[in-house]
Amino acid sequence: MLKGFKEFILRGNVIDLAVAVVIGAAFTAIVNTIVSSIINPLIGLVFKASSLDKALIWTVPAIVPHTDPAQFKFGAVLGAVITFLAVAVVVYFVFVLPMNHMRERAAARAAAGLPDPEVPPTETELLIEIRDLLAAQQRTE
Known part of the structure; x- marks a missing residue:
């Protein structure tokens, strides 16, 4: 049971997903700071509100006595969209566009018949080569 869990955790895609979640959380903090520090003050200039959450509110009087009026907060929705x-x-300019550019370059190299840039051997390939050299050396002695 623990062996299966260990294999699951050490898979490359699980690690990549964990890194993506952490970077996404950090990026969310950056975007929220930009919205609260730059966009909300600009909105405050236009709508006389401190943030989009307090702008463009449409209040409808309560129909039932002794209840609060309903508030439709269009500014909050606009803030979420922004x-x-x-x-x-x-995400597009940092991740998607560079990846598309790399794919296009690889496709152009393949179409031109150029070989892919040499990829260094993996650790496993190097270890196999060392093993084979040691075995050949022992046979000659």
Whole structure:
């Protein structure tokens, strides 16, 4: 049971996913800071509100007596859309665009018949080569 768990945890894609989650959380903090420090003050200038959460609020009087009026917070929705677009822009320009560029270069190299840049041997390949050299050396002695 522990062996299976260890294999699961040490898989490359699980580690990559964990790194992506941590970087995503850190990136969310950056985007939230940009929205609260730059975008919200700009909104405050336009809508006379301290943030989008307090801007563009439509209040409907209560129908039932002794209840609070309903508030539709369109500014909060607009803030969420702006935050999403900021994240999407950064993800596109930092991750997607460079990856697409690398794929295009690889496809162009393949179409031109150029070999891929030499990839260094893996540790396993090196260990196999060392083992074979040692075995050949022992046979000659």
